[in-house]
Amino acid sequence: AQSVSQHNHHVILSEAASLELGCNYSYGGTVNLFWYVQYPGQHLQLLLKYFSGDPLVKGIKGFEAEFIKSKFSFNLRKPSVQWSDTAEYFCAVGPYNQGGKLIFGQGTELSVKP
Amino acid sequence: DAMVIQNPRYQVTQFGKPVTLSCSQTLNHNVMYWYQQKSSQAPKLLFHYYDKDFNNEADTPDNFQSRRPNTSFCFLDIRSPGLGDAAMYLCATSVSRGQGARDTQYFGPGTRLTVL
Numbered sequence: 199a200q201s202v203s204q205h206n207h208h209v210i211l212s213e214a215a216s217l218e219l220g221c222n223y224s225y226g227g228t229v230n231l232f233w234y235v236q237y238p239g240q241h242l243q244l245l246l247k248y249f250s251g252d253p254l255v256k257g258i259k260g261f262e263a264e265f266i267k268s269k270f271s272f273n274l275r276k277p278s279v280q281w282s283d284t285a286e287y288f289c290a291v292g293p294y295n296q297g298g299k300l301i302f303g304q305g306t307e308l309s310v311k312p
Numbered sequence: 313d314a315m316v317i318q319n320p321r322y323q324v325t326q327f328g329k330p331v332t333l334s335c336s337q338t339l340n341h342n343v344m345y346w347y348q349q350k351s352s353q354a355p356k357l358l359f360h361y362y363d364k365d366f367n368n369e370a371d372t373p374d375n376f377q378s379r380r381p382n383t384s385f386c387f388l389d390i391r392s393p394g395l396g397d398a399a400m401y402l403c404a405t406s407v408s409r410g411q412g413a414r415d416t417q418y419f420g421p422g423t424r425l426t427v428l
Contacts, residue, residue, distance in 0.1 A: 202354070232416070241316075242355075242402070242419035288354070298343055298362075298408050298415045302354035 200225045202291050204303035211279050212311050219274040219306050221289030230292035231272040232300070233263055237285045245287070248272065259283070281312045315339070316420035318403050324426045325393050333388040333423045335403030344386040345417060346378060347402040355402055361386060362408065390425075398427045 205220035223229065233245040246257025253265040263274045272289060289303040316337045325331040335344065342363050347355040359368045361380045375397070377389040390397055400422045406415040 207352075230415075234419075241421040242404075244416055244418075247416060292415070298345075298360070298406055298417070299357055300345075300355075300417060302347075302356070304352065304354040 200291070200293060200301050202289055202301050202303040204287075204289055204306050206306045207304070208307045208309070210309045210311065213281055214278050215310075217274070217276040217279050217283075217308070219287055219289075219308075221272045221274065221303055223270050223272070223289075223291045223301070225270075225291060225293050225301075228294035230294065231263075231265055232290040232292065233257065233261070233272070233274050234288045234290060234302075235285050236288065236305075242288065245274070279308075279310050281310045284308060284310045316403055316405055316418055318401075318420040318423050320423060321421060322424050322426070324428060325390075326428050327394065328392045331390050331393055331425065333390075333401050333425070335386045335388070335420055336384050337403075337405045337418075337420075338384070339405055339407070339418060340383060341405035341407045341418070342383065343406045343408045343415070344380060345404040345406075346376075346386070346388050347404065349400040349402055349422070351399075358388070393425070393427045395427050398425055400424050 202223045231248040234242045235245045236242050248255045248265045256262045261276050286305045286307050288305045290300045319334045345360040346358045349355040358372045379387045402422045403420040404417040406417045408415045
């Protein structure tokens with residue numbers, strides 16, 4: 199079965215710390231990859247996406263993610279987090295040729311202490 | 313601003329009493345999706361409309377139905393809500409250029425359904 203696994207349910211960091219959130223998926227075919235963010239009280243917003251090409255993609259607010267095909271991974275990184283990055287982060291996989299369907303991970307709640 | 317709107321934001325219903333959730337969009341996207349997100353779980357796709365074509369996920373219960381009367385609106389009907397249907401329901405849209413297209417989904421704020 200297709201699935202997405204996020205390694206951490208809750209991460210607590212101090213401001214200026216570096217962040218890496220893990221995401222692995224199980225699907226043997228071509229995929230589109232996404233990270234969405236949900237700030238408190240707000241809706242899901244796209245952080246970044248990978249469709250093809252350079253496996254290192256940059257998104258908004260200084261976030262980046264690296265697609266490692268051999269590891270079926272799409273980890274999210276930020277060198278220095280801010281208090282305003284406190285949010286829930288969802289990794290999502292869109293299997294190619296499945297009508298735009300997204301399979302989400304269960305999310306990682308990030309708390310940044312000022 | 314173009315957006316995805318969901319009404320109501322909070323819905324309380326009684327066990328077994330039909331309920332309808334609404335989604336509208338000003339993006340003019342041809343694809344609309346409904347996801348169910350239970351507490352501390354991943355959003356799970358229930359079904360989607362590709363233009364007027366309805367696509368149901370295999371494991372979506374028959375209790376859940378959907379209507380899309382026009383491009384802008386899509387409704388989620390729960391015919392006989394059970395306690396297990398309490399969740400956040402998310403609507404999303406995308407503009408799809410066909411199978412395998414590189415679509416980004418845009419989400420509404422969600423409707424939180426409580427079943428008493």
